Amino acid sequence: MRPTDHLRALAADDWQAATRHPFTDALADGTLPADRMLAYLQQDHLFIDGFVRLLASAIANAPSLPDAIPAAQFLGLISGPENTYFLRAIDALGGTCEPPAPAAPITAEFQALMAQAARSGRYEQMLAVLVVAEWSYLDWATPHADKAADLPFWFGEWITLHSGEGFEGVVAYLRSQLDSAWHTLDDDAKHAVETTFRHAVTLERRFFDAAQSGFPSP
C-alpha cells in the first residue's frame, strides 16, 4: 500500500465526512445559501494565506530542484494574476476581502497547524498538511465536476478549480513526494506524520461543519 493510502485509511471516518459533506453537496447542487458561501470564502481566503506560505516552505525544503518545480508552478498558479476567483466570488456575493474577516476558531486552528508545519523544517510535515488539503478537495469536487458549468460561477468555479487533469496532477505530485519521503523516515518521524495527517483531516471536516452552520461564535 502506498504510504499516502495508509495515511488516508488511518483517517477514514473523518476523510469520508470531509469529502461527502452536506456543505459541499449543497454547494454542488446550487442550494447552498449565498450568505453561507460568502462566510466560507471569507474564512477560506484566510486559509489560503497560510497555505501559500506553507507551500513556499515546502519548495524551500524539497530535496532537489526537480522535486521543487511542480510545487513552484502550483504556487504561481494560485497566487497568479489570473486567479481572481476569491475576489470575484466574494464581490458577487456582496462581501469584501478588505479588511480581512476575523479568523473563526477553526480557521485559526488551521492557520496554526500550517504555521507549525511550515516552521518545522521537516519536509514530510509540510507535505502531510498539503496532501490533505489538496487531495481532500480533489476527492469532494471530482464527483461534481460535470455539474459545474450549470452553476453560478461562485459555486461552479470552486468545483472546477479543484477537479480535472491539472489539479489531479498537483495531487499526484504532492502524494508522490510524501510517498518518497516516507521511506526515509524513522518510526518516530512516521508517527509524527500520521498525527499531523489525521489532525489535518479532522480540521477539514470541522471547517465544513463550521461553514455549514455559518461559523457560529463559540
Ligand SMILES: Cc1ncc(CO)c(N)n1
Ligand atoms: C480549508 C481548505 N482546505 C483545503 C483547501 C484546498 O486548498 C481549501 N481551499 N480550504
Ligand SMILES: Cc1ncsc1CCO
Ligand atoms: C487551486 C486553488 N485555486 C484557488 S485557491 C487554490 C488552492 C487550494 O486548492
